[in-house]
Amino acid sequence: MSSIRRIHALAVNTVREAIRNKLLYALLGFGILMIASGVLLASLSYVEVDEILQDVGLGAIRFFGSGIAIFVGIGLIHNEVDRRTIFTILSKPVSRAEFLVGKWAGLTITVWLQLLLMGVAFVVVSMGAEATLRPEHALAIAMIGLELMVLVAIATFFSAFTTPMLAGLFSVGLWLIGHLSRDFYALGQQAEDESVSRAASALFRVMPDLEVFNKTLEAVHGLPIPLAEVGMAGMYALGYTVSTLMLGAMIFARRDFK
Amino acid sequence: MVADTDEVVRVEGVVKDFRPGFGLRRKRVLHGVTFSVHDGEIFGFVGPNGAGKTTTLKILMGLIRPTAGRASILGCDVRESEFRHQIGFLPENPYFYPYLTAREILDFYARLSGMPSALRRRRIPELLERVNLVHAADARLKTYSKGMLQRVGVAQALVHDPRVVFLDEPMSGLDPIGRKEIRDVILDLRAAGKTVLMNTHILHDVEMICDRVAIIVGGRIRHQGPVDAFLPEADVTTDVVLSQLPADAATRLEERFGLEMRGLGDRVELRIDDKHVGDLLGLALGAGARVVSVTPHRRSLEDLFLSTVRAPEVGPASGGGEEAA
Numbered sequence: 001m002s003s004i005r006r007i008h009a010l011a012v013n014t015v016r017e018a019i020r021n022k023l024l025y026a027l028l029g030f031g032i033l034m035i036a037s038g039v040l041l042a043s044l045s046y047v048e049v050d051e052i053l054q055d056v057g058l059g060a061i062r063f064f065g066s067g068i069a070i071f072v073g074i075g076l077i078h079n080e081v082d083r084r085t086i087f088t089i090l091s092k093p094v095s096r097a098e099f100l101v102g103k104w105a106g107l108t109i110t111v112w113l114q115l116l117l118m119g120v121a122f123v124v125v126s127m128g129a130e131a132t133l134r135p136e137h138a139l140a141i142a143m144i145g146l147e148l149m150v151l152v153a154i155a156t157f158f159s160a161f162t163t164p165m166l167a168g169l170f171s172v173g174l175w176l177i178g179h180l181s182r183d184f185y186a187l188g189q190q191a192e193d194e195s196v197s198r199a200a201s202a203l204f205r206v207m208p209d210l211e212v213f214n215k216t217l218e219a220v221h222g223l224p225i226p227l228a229e230v231g232m233a234g235m236y237a238l239g240y241t242v243s244t245l246m247l248g249a250m251i252f253a254r255r256d257f258k
Numbered sequence: 259m260v261a262d263t264d265e266v267v268r269v270e271g272v273v274k275d276f277r278p279g280f281g282l283r284r285k286r287v288l289h290g291v292t293f294s295v296h297d298g299e300i301f302g303f304v305g306p307n308g309a310g311k312t313t314t315l316k317i318l319m320g321l322i323r324p325t326a327g328r329a330s331i332l333g334c335d336v337r338e339s340e341f342r343h344q345i346g347f348l349p350e351n352p353y354f355y356p357y358l359t360a361r362e363i364l365d366f367y368a369r370l371s372g373m374p375s376a377l378r379r380r381r382i383p384e385l386l387e388r389v390n391l392v393h394a395a396d397a398r399l400k401t402y403s404k405g406m407l408q409r410v411g412v413a414q415a416l417v418h419d420p421r422v423v424f425l426d427e428p429m430s431g432l433d434p435i436g437r438k439e440i441r442d443v444i445l446d447l448r449a450a451g452k453t454v455l456m457n458t459h460i461l462h463d464v465e466m467i468c469d470r471v472a473i474i475v476g477g478r479i480r481h482q483g484p485v486d487a488f489l490p491e492a493d494v495t496t497d498v499v500l501s502q503l504p505a506d507a508a509t510r511l512e513e514r515f516g517l518e519m520r521g522l523g524d525r526v527e528l529r530i531d532d533k534h535v536g537d538l539l540g541l542a543l544g545a546g547a548r549v550v551s552v553t554p555h556r557r558s559l560e561d562l563f564l565s566t567v568r569a570p571e572v573g574p575a576s577g578g579g580e581e582a583a
Contacts, residue, residue: 002372009369013355020357083353088414091319091347091424092370095339257321258276 006094007102014076014106015113021072028114031064032121039129050131051220057122058137058216062144065118066175069111069148073155074167076103081257090257097249104156104245111148115141132222139230140219146237147213151175153241154208157248161255178210212236266422266453267295267318272327274313274477287313288477290327295422295470300444300454302468302485304461306567310477311457312350315426318455319347331422343371346415350426350457352407356400360391360410363399364417371418385413390439404431412440416447423447425456429463441467461560473566480566494532499550500542501525507545511538525550 018024038056042049077100080086089099119141126133154174158167177184181204188200212233218225274288288310295301305311316322317329320336334341354363361382368378386395389409394402399410408431415423428444429437437460444467447454458464464471465485472482501524503511508519508526515534519526530538532554539549 005372006370009366013366016357017355084349084351085353085355087316087319087321087349088347088352088354088367088411089370090321090339091342091345091349091415092367092418093339093342093372094370254323256276256323257316 002093003095003098006092006098007105010089010094010099010102011106011109014103015110018072018107018110024068024072024110024114027064027067027071028117031060031067031114031118034060034064035118035121035125038125042129050126050129053129053131054122054126054137054220055216057125058140058144058219061115061118061122061141062147062214062216065111065115065144065148066151068114069107069151070155070168070171070175072110073107073152074159074164074171076107076156077159077252078162078164078167086257096253096255097245100156100160100249100252101245104152104241107156108149108152111152112145115145115148134219134222136215136219136222136225139225140215143213143215143230143233146233147210150178150208150210150213150237150240150244153244153248157244160248160252174208175210178208179214181207181209182211208240209236264297265294266297267301267329267331267455269293269314269318269329270327272314272317272329273325274310274317274322275325286477288317288324291474291477291479292327293472293479293482295453295455297453298448298451299469300448300456300467302464302471303455303457303474304459304464304471304563305474309474311474312426314474315347315424315455315457318424343418344421346418346420346423348408348411348415348423348425348428350430351404352411352414354399354407354410354414357398359396359398360386360402360413361395363410364413367414368417373418381417381419385417388416388443389413405433405436408432409436409439412443416443420452422453422455425454425458427457427459429458429460437463461563473563475567480569481562495529495555496532496535497527497529497551497553497555498535498538499525499527499552500547501550503542503547504545507542507547510545511541514541529555 035057038053038060041056042053045052077086080089080103086099090096119138122137122141123133126137151171155167155171158170162170185200185204188197188203191197191200215225215229217223270292272288272291273286275284275286277284291310291314303311303314313322317324318331318336320339320342323337329336332341332344358366364382364385365378368382373381383392383395386392389412391406391409391413394406399407402410408428412425412428415425425444428440432440441463444454444456448467448469456464456468468485470482470484473480499522503526511517511528512519515530515538517528517530519528528538535552539552543549
């Protein structure tokens, strides 16, 4: 219980810190601008106007939300070490794992708040353009929230032991791989060499599969999103986040703060 | 080293190697450091820059892992975190979140220490008053001077009323009034039965408030023991200034006590062993001289520190150092 209280205190402080990050507002501003620009793009087409508008909107939410998760997340631990604020925090009865989880939780909450704002912008733009809004749109945005939770965990993991520059490179790399891992897996399965297909399978298990959280197509075209799929995606996000944070905590526990 | 029941901090044979970069050779910064701090004392940890003071303190705080040896606080291994509600730490040149106020940052640290809200509401105003920050309690820390931040640092170290307090250069950046206030806080801690370990360069403060001291040079403890034991009575000398001392009397005094007198106009200045001061003054007054001043002069900790730092290293791992009686 006291561990939860400590994580809560760290998370609240991380939210306070993150909402002062100017990069976050720049990305949020561009995100909202991009959602609004869907109206312009949709006006260029005679068919599927609503679909284009909402496809662009959900794409912008995913892209800029991911940007916030990665680029704010990569400095999360590094800044604490660099400014030496971590010295006084770890001198209190706070374990390094609690510190890491507190930072992750704080940024996840911040990213979800930005997601909510972008979601509101999406609804306003859709209503302004008289596009149909369905519960699937809300589900698709919630799935993006799960993806962002995983991304924050990945950025926190790299931030725990490397510089923001490298953490940024690694996180963006994993984000790209995460959206292409199914394609890599499918390619690997078609290879004649068995070792290549085995390597592709192993890689698919280790790398994040972020396409699990991509329900834009279903939401835009009015296709049903089964709740079981949402549940499975939630379990996957939780599992991947916990594993990533545990691995990060193990590495972080061995670090010296000179 | 025999375990002592009132030992609060115990550092035993601690070695620390750092690797400056990939492929580079390891550099040893601590060579088997051994010392202990007893319950209720103020312990001064003294050494020149780069001696290993802060590294040792970081090992005690669990921020750095020792390469070899072990360190414990209140019988608990320093790698654990649960016992840390019993310790407070002020790092050197502390930095805090600039967007928080002093009241908010103390509340944050109090929460991390697991203090219930009723206790936090009572304790935080008390501490703000103790470190003289009531007037700026609700101002953002980015507006604070270095001295004010240092006082916030002291307050956060004490917010949860710890049993053992570790201070890394607590007087750093403070003006004379600020130093006096922090000195008083440290003395109050001792009066309340707390134990304090203090890293410092300011030897005057060590002499004034510390019960025991350890001198670390080049990652090795060179001396440790009670402060008074470093300043034995035998080392006490007295500076005497006389006026109107006749020349023949001056010659007699020089011969009798083996002195060297320095002339200062119609005055002479001399330094004499403390135990001969009475005889000298009797003879001088008898010869018609007047006494201008008598100033006892003790070998200071600074003298000892400088001679220790300048002395060549002895032995490959003089971890425990020389224990002063």
